[in-house]
Amino acid sequence: MAALFSKENRQAFTEPLSLNNPVLVQVLGICSALAVTAKLEPAIVMGLSVTVITAFSNVIVSLIRKTIPNRIRIIIQLVVVAALVTIVSMILKAFAYDVSVQLSVYIGLIITNCILMGRLEAFAMTNGPWQSFLDGIGSGLGYAWILVVVGAVRELLGNGTLLGFNIIPEACYNAGYVNNGMMTMPAMSMIILGCIIWVHRAYTTKNTK
Amino acid sequence: MKLNTNSNVYTVVYAAVIVVVVAFLLAFVSTALKDRSDANVENDTKKQILASLGQRAIADADVQATWDKYIVADLVVDTAGNVVSEGTSKDQDGFRINRRDIKAENNALPVFVATVEGQTKYVLPLTGKGLWGPIWGYIAVDADGKTVFGAYFNHESETAGLGAEIKAEYFQAEFVGKQIEDATGEVALTVVKNGKVDDATTQCDGISGATLTGNGVAAMLSEGLRLYQPYLHKLNQ
Numbered sequence: 001m002a003a004l005f006s007k008e009n010r011q012a013f014t015e016p017l018s019l020n021n022p023v024l025v026q027v028l029g030i031c032s033a034l035a036v037t038a039k040l041e042p043a044i045v046m047g048l049s050v051t052v053i054t055a056f057s058n059v060i061v062s063l064i065r066k067t068i069p070n071r072i073r074i075i076i077q078l079v080v081v082a083a084l085v086t087i088v089s090m091i092l093k094a095f096a097y098d099v100s101v102q103l104s105v106y107i108g109l110i111i112t113n114c115i116l117m118g119r120l121e122a123f124a125m126t127n128g129p130w131q132s133f134l135d136g137i138g139s140g141l142g143y144a145w146i147l148v149v150v151g152a153v154r155e156l157l158g159n160g161t162l163l164g165f166n167i168i169p170e171a172c173y174n175a176g177y178v179n180n181g182m183m184t185m186p187a188m189s190m191i192i193l194g195c196i197i198w199v200h201r202a203y204t205t206k207n208t209k
Numbered sequence: 210m211k212l213n214t215n216s217n218v219y220t221v222v223y224a225a226v227i228v229v230v231v232a233f234l235l236a237f238v239s240t241a242l243k244d245r246s247d248a249n250v251e252n253d254t255k256k257q258i259l260a261s262l263g264q265r266a267i268a269d270a271d272v273q274a275t276w277d278k279y280i281v282a283d284l285v286v287d288t289a290g291n292v293v294s295e296g297t298s299k300d301q302d303g304f305r306i307n308r309r310d311i312k313a314e315n316n317a318l319p320v321f322v323a324t325v326e327g328q329t330k331y332v333l334p335l336t337g338k339g340l341w342g343p344i345w346g347y348i349a350v351d352a353d354g355k356t357v358f359g360a361y362f363n364h365e366s367e368t369a370g371l372g373a374e375i376k377a378e379y380f381q382a383e384f385v386g387k388q389i390e391d392a393t394g395e396v397a398l399t400v401v402k403n404g405k406v407d408d409a410t411t412q413c414d415g416i417s418g419a420t421l422t423g424n425g426v427a428a429m430l431s432e433g434l435r436l437y438q439p440y441l442h443k444l445n446q
Contacts, residue, residue: 035369036369038368038370039369042369042370066214067214067223069214069215069219069220070215072220072223072224076223076224079228079231083231083234083235086235087234087235090239090246093242093249094245094246094249095245097246097249097250097252097253104365104366105366105367105369105373108366155370181417181418184370184371184418185418
């Protein structure tokens, strides 16, 4: 049991959350961060689904890593990811239809998410299944929290709501407050993301010095 | 003996085996779950049709009961406006027509007849293209064949927060009470760019930032409703 949560294993899980964050440091998965963060809810859904898929595709690729021919390894990884995503979406369609309808928009975005390929190539190909599982969960959550922060800022300032509930009181609108339409535009997610990276860099470099 | 994983033979065999295994797996899961997911899709279609009649947020368990309560028949009409099939079964005739097959050349258009508070309504399915993928909708029309009673739109992959808002009730509510045709008898019900409504009897205000999806809805309305015009005119006589 102790071996399962050894220092290296814990590191595999915690590093992607901040120090080696897939979005902030490795700069992966930026395009989907742009596409799904206009509202908080799709950001959460996307974050969770990427976490699940990264974890399980990491495990599968890690299990078969020693058999994969080097020259076609990327194709094999892609097949594993695409098959996994398709099977999960079929299961959801049969047993949780509403969730699958919500997710259908993101299926394509999940398969092509660079975090998946990045983690498979950089981690799962050289590490054991359990470590790869932790790395997948960690990377997914590291991606998810960025999406949630960007989504929350954009929905709050752009629509005055969070998860569809009104947050900014009516009195503010009466006093002349106007929702910022710019926030619902894709470009703003890049600017917010830039601000997060800036704060994160400033904080981590100060700590490591 | 250690396998040489870099040899050509190994690579080709490996790729072939992986493809066969994955194909078998996908086919197996798909067949095993087909009945369940088909039933879900049917239930969801009924929900969407009922939404255009103003019956929204129905629990999954109550969909069939609500369907039986409001829907009278699922007709099939041709592009000349004649009723081809009476559809007394409610979900065997018009309901079985895939929305992708609603085209002039197929000459079979589904119409759902409903009774809401004693009034007869006709629900017309529409299908079109959004910015990123298919969009579709249902327009409920009053017995006069001219006035919109309600509308429902949905999409497969429009942008969340922008084009995806055609699914929102506030947008669909704009259609209530609009006229399908203008004075010249052409289909005029449409969606215009946000804030550019000139004629409030037929034009609906678009969603800010979703002009292209709005154009898709407008094209779907004009093309789809044109197919139903002969039938709607017959209703009016």
